[in-house]
Amino acid sequence: MKKYVIAFVLILVSIQIQAQDFIVIPKHINIEGREKKKVIQQLDSLLHQIIIQKLDTNLISKNKRDFTISVIDKLMRYEQKKDSVAKLILDKQLINIYPIDSQQYSISVAYLYKKDEQIILPYIFTLIADCTKENITFSVPLNYLTRYWQKTKIGNITYFHQGKLDIEQAIIFDKKNTQIATLMGLKAEKMDFYMCDSYKEIMQLIGFDYSYSANGIATGGYGVIANTIFMNHEDFSHDVFHYYSGLVNKREDRNWIAEEGVAYTLGNAYYTDEEGKMVTQKRLIKELENYLIQNQDSTLWQLFKEDYPIFDSIANDLSVRSVISSIIVDEVLLKKGKIGVLELVNSGGGKKKFDNYMKTIDELIGINENNFNERIKKLMKDYK
Template sequence: MPIILQQTGQHKNQKNNCGYIRSTATILLLVLILLQLHSYAQTPVAKSKLFKSEVPQDVQSRLLQALDTLIYKIDKGLPLSKTNSIGGTLTNSIFGTVKGIGVYGAAKNDSLYFPQLINLHAIADDRYLISIAYIGSNSLKAIIDFEAKINHDWITFSIPLFYLTEKWKIRNVGNITYHYANDINLARAKKFNSNNTRIAEKLGLRPEKFEFYLVDNYQEILKLLGYSYDSETAGHETDGLGISSGYIFSIMHNEDFSHDTFHYYAEKVRTHPRNGAAEEGIAYSWGNAYYTDSSGEMITQKQLVKLLKIYLQQYPNTSLLELFSKNPLIFPAKTKVRSLIASIISDEVERRKGITGIRALIDCGRGDDNYFKVVNELISVNPADFDVELKKLLNKYN
């Protein structure tokens, strides 16, 4: 599945996710695969009938042969010749997404997609951009761009991220290195650097350094990572990507990534399967609600508490337990009432039990039954008296 990678806590695979990426299934930020030119009897990549290029034919042949080898090895799970040490841990994630697209063999039907070379052009001396379309009998699955560099007997492949951003500006703010084309909001950048330190230290961890790319929307992120088109996420705009192997891609050009920074560090201390409600609640409280408002600012827990109070005034017979369980869309910009309620609970856990209680909440295990079991043990809130107790907690917020 293209570049929406498997995420920590499965943000993309659960109803209440906000896009956190599992660090063990990292996005590709730098992939340099050094391949000895080696041919196979079967060539997986064919030239499109409409393919045209000004690259000399002998160079085309070398590049296509090397790309054939790369894709063949990925698809068959064969070891790659050599992996650059900078991006060694990142290669499997991106190539895993490619493996899910390419299909080898003679059979063709609507569920199978075959790679076709659709574009190849030079971008510098011995450097080229190659575009591959994965096409089925009636549909386009994805278009993937590779940067290739010829090094004597080797072909080096990478995603186009660094080529596309090589003229961007760079600004260091504490542990965060920002990469941006035009503008940066330093106040937000400093806030995120502070939050990164605060969240890590609260969980007893050392704050880490991150490379942070500021982009305007999710489609721009995909293009930087090599996906010019992805049928799974076409038109998708409002998510970011990360944290993965030290890299972050912004949510709608916002410098703050505190929400998923909590998820990143929480995974390092969790010993049981992730509980979505527990972690989302803490992320809403310690960080933000992940999405931006109409002014480009991160939506905060404080803002959503006010909206929830207004909603309850308008609909006084509303069940808070039902809001938590069914998670209806009553808030703007894909923010979740379930996560907000969980954040109110996590705040009370922290007030009464401190970080020990938060750690217990993080480690409560998957599912609402486990969540309520631990919450009841920590602060005596359970489904039977949920509405009564939650209204008391809600009244603590101005």
């Protein structure tokens, strides 16, 4: 918190500063030393490339290069959204630089701008500078911050963790990774999986000490990005399905009602409950049954169409529509196999995704608005 206050005070009281072309360096920041000055010059070049949307990958350290590039892409998209006036403002300020060993520096940059007389802090972003005789390159602090973590390999998944790993759940995820890839006609990929306690910890590992858009978010995962996953549970199969689907299906064809249904049944519901247990399809179907008993005026069709939030007592953002879609997907898989599931997933998105979904399930297994309540209620009995 102290460094955030310093960053704001520097602007508000207009302390004397010095600057490179693309970053402000407050006078109190120690930049003495030949190597440190070279690091700052190279950082200035990197920020310029981010601004103009032309990243020279030679500036990025080789270790997990693709992942670092994907994170930097977030900063490039931020620059892309600026209007012409905002692009003229020097909005990046160096707030910390210090050596972490003989060949590395930790560097933190604050992004700041003024709107309606208010100072806004979009990001505090940290990079690691790797210094050699030949060059200076940058990476997110992931490797440095996890250098003392334990490492456990389960099949195609390499887990990085501080506490005890749930081996049983890790084995389940490795199997699901293979099953889902096979369904999509692909070979299962190797993944690096970082076990994190919170979303805040994930953001810090990838370089965002502060992110305006992630402020207040406590739960959830991050990935699959450059074959890297972050989560507070060993099973990330929900988003692994979306990942593999994105490799083979065109985005405009993907029906996200169907995609979520497949992810809920072949994977899981993505979120964990208050005890840290992964929420499963079977549990949610039971909860849905109880809800219908307690709310006799509600119908399955109504819940599916409107997607009311009925699972908030378990975890936020769980979808009743996705639960019902998962039941339908199971029936499609049973009656029409892999081809039927892929047809449903590729039935079309956009504004007509609901209509496209209903049209396709009617063609595949004869479920429509008229018989929806009866058919789904009957299918739900199979999960007891």
